[in-house]
Amino acid sequence: QQQVKQSPQSLIVQKGGISIINCAYENTAFDYFPWYQQFPGKGPALLIAIRPDVSEKKEGRFTISFNKSAKQFSLHIMDSQPGDSATYFCAAAALIGPRQLTFGSGTQLTVLP
Amino acid sequence: NAGVTQTPKFRVLKTGQSMTLLCAQDMNHEYMYWYRQDPGMGLRLIHYSVGEGTTAKGEVPDGYNVSRLKKQNFLLGLESAAPSQTSVYFCASRYGTGGIYEQYFGPGTRLTVT
Numbered sequence: 383q384q385q386v387k388q389s390p391q392s393l394i395v396q397k398g399g400i401s402i403i404n405c406a407y408e409n410t411a412f413d414y415f416p417w418y419q420q421f422p423g424k425g426p427a428l429l430i431a432i433r434p435d436v437s438e439k440k441e442g443r444f445t446i447s448f449n450k451s452a453k454q455f456s457l458h459i460m461d462s463q464p465g466d467s468a469t470y471f472c473a474a475a476a477l478i479g480p481r482q483l484t485f486g487s488g489t490q491l492t493v494l495p
Numbered sequence: 496n497a498g499v500t501q502t503p504k505f506r507v508l509k510t511g512q513s514m515t516l517l518c519a520q521d522m523n524h525e526y527m528y529w530y531r532q533d534p535g536m537g538l539r540l541i542h543y544s545v546g547e548g549t550t551a552k553g554e555v556p557d558g559y560n561v562s563r564l565k566k567q568n569f570l571l572g573l574e575s576a577a578p579s580q581t582s583v584y585f586c587a588s589r590y591g592t593g594g595i596y597e598q599y600f601g602p603g604t605r606l607t608v609t
Contacts, residue, residue: 386537388537391535414596416596416597418600423602423603424602424603425499425585425587425600425601425602425603426538426585426600427600428597428598431596431597471537471538475596477596480526480543480545480551481526481596482528482540482543482553483538483540483598484540484554485530485537485538485539486537487535487536487537488535488537
């Protein structure tokens with residue numbers, strides 16, 4: 383049972399455009415929502431994360447929007463650049479117990495020059 | 496610091512063969528994880544460890560065993576490899592306390608079972 387659903391599977395954006403990736407979760411015990419970025423041949427690396435006590439978190443060109451009542455969160459990449467081309471994974475974890483991450487299925491982002 | 500390293504980077508096995516994947520971290524992290532990554536399925540947790548000498552099952556543990564004899568190492572074993580275990584395997588680690596939840600990933604091991 384997939385507890386974190388991610389869309390779209392792939393996304394093509396022009397340079398300078400806005401990239402938006404969406405995730406929805408089911409488990410109400412989830413209390414930590416990170417986004418990971420993965421380049422080909424590399425392991426995932428943490429990009430940005432949010433706790434549900436805030437509705438938005440911004441770090442540079444990357445913003446997470448969080449809607450607790452809808453159990454949805456999204457990643458916005460402003461002024462998308464070709465160097466942002468990568469696979470993006472949303473994830474969620476409960477902050478009790480071993481806190482293992484449950485990942486979405488991933489979005490392959492291509493930013494055209 | 497090397498961070499999280501994985502050995503080997505690539506491996507081809509025949510069905511029924513066994514092998515061990517090694518993960519090592521030099522960040523003194525308490526928690527370590529093994530994931531597999533398959534197209535369209537994200538990363539799925541195989542086994543994890545919350546400290547030296549302890550292991551627990553994740554989402555997809557069947558066909559795998561693990562050991563954490565030393566804090567810095569986490570081994571993943573395949574006793575009798577099957578084609579369904581063809582995948583890219585990632586190890587990750589993180590601190591256990593202090594409110595830091597970021598997992599640090601290794602570069603991955605690409606395993607093909609024929």
